[in-house]
Amino acid sequence: MKQLFLFLLLTPTLWAQSIPPPTLYPNPEAALQLYRSTLLRLRQEYTNHRDLPDLKFFLFGMGDRTKYIYRNGRLINALTGNIEEQWVVKNEIIVPSEYLVHLTLDEGVTIQIREDETGVWILQTPPAKARNVAKMPKPRRVGATRSVLNLPRFADHTFGLVLRVLHHEILINVVTGTDGIGRPVPNLLVYQKPWYRDAALMAMVMRETGNLRLIRDWIMTIRDPFDRNNAGIAEADNPGQVLFLVSLVADQNHPVVQSALDSLKQFKRENYIIGKTDGAEHPVFQTKWLKYGLKSLGLPDTYVIPNQYDSYSSLFWWDYTAEHVAGKKFGEESSMNYPYLTWAEDHFYSRTEKPEKRGMLGTIDYPLSWEQKASQAHYPGLTVLDKGFVKQKLAFPHSWHAAEMFLQLFDK
Known part of the structure; x- marks a missing residue:
């Protein structure tokens, strides 16, 4: 029995090792244009x-992987601020739906940072004048990102490429602590603890x-x-x-x-x-959640x-809609x-x-989700990304927003 358990435990790792590393995205x-056209239809x-x-x-660094920020030719550890990689970039293309940053350097060198089901990778071509297929540098996995994730393409959905990005914005906000436990937080830079509602x-x-294992522990x-x-x-x-939450991974004995x-x-x-939620009484919302949990x-x-009447009643869209x-x-x-x-109200x-489409969309390619002026967020954590956001109290991506958008568009 112990041998079987060990085999099951190691299976994802063995699977990841058996999958070949990615190649340069062609x-x-x-x-990027295809993704933008999908965004345009959504807008x-x-x-x-x-x-x-x-x-x-x-x-970069979805799920239980180390978190990195790419910006201005630098790959930075999102939680420590350490610069892990640095390039002098002539041109960059960020393709959110492919989890890809494509960089052009001097002498025709190409760098791609890609995240896939097995990790975060750096791929590179040699200078154009020295290019030889036999001497192409091997893909290099970025430190502490070896793990298995399910990253569907959602090809049968109208807004599949948008779903890809929203899925990323949710998984990026699972932060693994020193105890090895992945915790789902609203935003990895300004929140340190999970909120049960967002989670x-x-x-x-x-x-x-198929990624519940990330938060099971x-x-x-x-x-x-x-x-x-x-x-x-x-x-x-x-x-x-x-x-x-317990029902997803355990039973009544938890x-x-x-x-x-x-x-x-x-x-x-x-x-x-009846009690307080966000500083006010919301008995309909609270009782709906209780009944659903039971x-x-x-x-x-x-x-x-x-x-x-309860202004939060419409946040609970997946059951008890008649009440x-x-x-x-x-x-x-x-x-x-x-x-x-x-977005929850729309859903x-x-x-x-009486369907409605009042959900707010941003005007940028990425991120698609955000939160601003939250009373319990620690906005100085945004300094590693951009100091200006600290004063604006603007954090993105945001997992609850991304989840509401995802579940609404996935439901179509």
């Missing part, structure tokens, strides 16, 4: 746009793409049914989110399950729960969703700063007789 210009469908600073950078939406995407270590990220408050939507059930006493009112684990459920009282929707400021709210109404 036509990055054409790939024609979703007409609310926001200007974002076009920083011309790309993040739950990220997990929905990882379930679709983190879920197994959860003991507190509250993430306590909003000024230390025990938020009433958290227990349901924790129960759902230690946090009983803690989550015991915690409900402080929120229970008649046959529903259902996901096959636990008894005596709760009833209250029949009242909703219409009212004021999220405004433009919320959509600009917290675009995940409007909710897309499942009714």
Whole structure:
């Protein structure tokens, strides 16, 4: 039995070793134009746009891999700021949908940084005058990026290339700690701890793409049914989110399950729960999450969703859509700063007789997701990317936003 377990544990590593390294991507210009044409179609469908600073950078290191930033000819460790590689670049092409940066150096030398299912790679051609196929430099894997990921192409989806980028923006925000555990955070530069709500939406995407193993160990270590990220408050939507997360990798015997059930006493009112979420009471949203968590684990459920207006009710679009009282929707400021709210609301109404497309899109190729002016974000962490973002309090990519967009477009 031990030998079988060891074999299963090593299988992904052995598979990664058996896959040949990537070759030079043949036509990055054409790939970029194809991606931009897909983005254009999406922007024609979703007409609310926001200007974002076009920083011309790309993040490498999805999932449990070391995180890197490419910008201005440098490959930088995103979490330490160390410059790992540096080139004098004549021209660069960033192709987000191919996880590719294509660099042209002096004397016709080409450098490509590529991320694929087995790691982050640097590929290089020699100078044009010395080019010989037999002497082509071998692809070199960037340090601590050897791991197996599922990176679908979503070829059967209208916005498949956009889904590729959104998937990247979710997986890039899984950060592995010194304990070897991958934690899903809203943004790798300004958040150090997972938020259960964001993590739950990220997990929905990882379930679709076969990458739940990236956060399995983190879920197994959860003991507190509250993430306590909003000024230390025990938020009433958290227990349901924790129960759902547990259901993805374990069962009712997980230690946090009983803690989550015991915690409900402080929120229970008649046959529903009510407490604080984002500083306000959202009993419909909170009870929906609880019921969904209980259902996901096959636990008894005596709760009833209250029949009242709740601005967060429409954030819960994948179940209980009939239990909703219409009212004021999220405004433009919320959509600009917290675009995940409007994308979730759109998804909710897309499942009714009154579909809407108010979700905000940026005007740049990459990233596609962001968050601004969040009360609990540590914006000085953006210094490694660009000091200007610290003052703007603008962090991207953002995993909840990316997940809401992904799940909406994937659902089409």
